[in-house]
Amino acid sequence: MVEEPTDDRENAEADEDGASAPVPEKTQVGGSPVYIVERKLGKGGFGQVYVGRRATTSTAKGANEHIGPGANEIALKFEHRSSKGCNYGPPYEWSVYNSLGGILGVPKVHFKGRQGEWYVMVMDLLGPSLWDKWNTCGQSMSQEMVSCIAVEALAILENFHRQGFVHGDIKPENFLLGPPGTPTEKKLYLVDLGLATRWRDPVCAAHVDYDQRPDVFRGTVRYASVHAHLGRTASRRDDLESLAYTLLFLLKGRLPWQGYQGDNKGFLVCKKKMATCAESLCRYSPPAYRQFMEAVINLKFDEEPKYAAMAALFEPLCGPPGRRPISTDGAKKVGMKRKATDMGNLEEDDKGAAKKKVRIGIPAQQWITIYNAHKPMKQRYHYNVANSRVEQHIEKGNDDGLFVSSVSCAQELWALIMDAGTGYSAQMWNLSTQFLPKEWILEQWDDGYYITSLAGSTTGSALVIMSKGTPYTQQSYKVSDSFPFKWINKKWKEGFYVTSMATCATRWAICMSRNAGLVDQCAELDYMYPSEGIHRRWDCGFRITCCAATPDQAAFVLSIPRRRPGDETQETLRTSAFPRTHVKEKWAKNLYISAVAFGRTVS
Ligand SMILES: Nc1ncnc2c1ncn2[C@@H]1O[C@H](COP(=O)(O)OP(=O)(O)OP(=O)(O)O)[C@@H](O)[C@H]1O
DSSP: OOOOOOOOEESOOOOHHHHHSOOOSEEOOTTOOOEEEEEEEEEOSSOEEEEEEESSOOOSTTTTSSSSTTOSEEEEEEEETTSGGGTTSSOHHHHHHHHHTTSTTSOOEEEEEEETTEEEEEEOOOOOBHHHHHHHTTSOOOHHHHHHHHHHHHHHHHHHHHTTEEOSOOSGGGEEEOOTTSTTTTOEEEOOOTTOEESBOTTTOOBOOOOBOTTOOOEETTTOOHHHHTTBOOOHHHHHHHHHHHHHHHHHSOOTTTTOOSTTHHHHHHHHHHHSOHHHHTTTSOHHHHHHHHHHHTOOTTOOOOHHHHHHHHGGGSOSTTSOSSOOHHHHHTTOOOOTTHHHHHHSOGGGTSOOOOOOSOOEEEEEEEEEEOSSOOEEEEEEEOHHHHHHHHHHHHHTTOEEEEEEEETTEEEEEEESOSOOSEEEEEEESSSSOHHHHHHHHHTTOEEEEEEEOTTSOEEEEEEESOSOSEEEEEEESSOOHHHHHHHHHTTEEEEEEEEETTEEEEEEEESOSEEEEEEEEESSOOHHHHHHHHHTTOEEEEEEEOSSOEEEEEEEESSOOSOOOEEEEEESSOOHHHHHHHHHTTEEEEEEEEEEEEO
């Protein structure tokens, strides 16, 4: 059976016109010789690649070489000028090749230019991809060969990253070997630089800033890193995670997240990646694969990977030098010292401070409570509250001068936080079997009340709190099957900010308000507690203002208030039971619950 290469690359739809227009029969661009366009080598989301043969066979020096500008056979990459990648002129990939073409493992581009409707790039002709090799070898690859690929690919990526770029689409189809029957037939190359981005500023050499935009996905679903699925800014760790999946695919012939279809394929694949521990992913393979996988998923956003130590894991599995199925000479050139002692570094915990992140494969739900510094105030909490008891607690609180400041739900029982610090003058609440009770909300809006807290139960009921005395001037809410980042982003542009959110089983309800007293806002979404993202946001002055979680994902909205409080202390707690004793300890330190949620925090 011949399997089609992965066709699930996003952000790379073939353009209708470009895909159907025939490429020219001959081409000559940017001072190149004339080439006759021969057989098609491949087609991707952006371009089509053909063999080009010199129209007049050269006898000049270098003509018999299979690589270099004088070669008789070269590869021609055509991109139609109406294709998505050419909206602003020549393909973006050209600029990346300008910086990287010819470095270790990256083919050299010899000429480029526009011919009629086509942008044409003339580059070294290479041979089959690793995907082709895997497919023609009975959809399998020897462990020796995969280990050589690991060693060489790590050298290529180290060098690639050294130039300040992340590749962004590491997969078997993008690693090519040299042409069969030539001296480079065992040499590994990395192609397709169309999704490459900079991880380092070319001028000041600073690492790019961290961000997460959960609606942005670039890459190939099967091999993408979890961070890429979640729309985090690409950094070196993402290429290495994709390399780990590439190696395991070649070795095992299958990855556990293959076969998902439909609109939420990306979500399901990412969920499965998070739920698959390195142990089970690498079962029956040499320990090097599990060690590599674990090292990779523990990399921080701006951490420099220990390429040499990673390669050293695979080196003993490559077979004797000189008889290796894939050349590992590149690795030598990059100057990797493959000392066994290097391996210890991988195990080392980052200065002992950060705890190792392990995908244990067992999802767990927890209480998430957020505490803010506040001058001493009365705060009260109720948890395990059945529907019939909600009224009693709220009324008693109101009588004592308290209003509801946050609500949540776990196992069909509500949690209510009430305090004297809300600034509200009146409050209404509604317990409904609708998620959310639209008619009731509309009526309260008419009376000048705004939504201030929301919670949903797994069976579909909602607890909505609406208050008077808020600064809000307008509100809008959305209920959605997935975290509606696109909608949030649109509303941000209209001056709305997220002011409350809730989940009901796997559905989300987000409420956004105008005049929320904030100057900036961002969101962190993950299949577990996104500690790294939250810490990075805290460092930039953001504080968590809302949180909600489903059994799959946790979302945090972080904001910068217009008027900064004197004490910006914020702490978060995750506990399997409602943190009743912890809350009292926090109160003693003048820290009060500002948000509460129950849901997925561990995977
Ligand atoms: N220099 C080359 N020599 C031989 N074959 C090549 C060369 N460059 C690309 N190919 C073949 O053409 C295919 C498509 O090329 P490439 O990945 O660069 O195009 P793309 O349109 O950017 O694809 P994608 O959608 O994967 O990004 C490759 O998978 C490979 O099989």
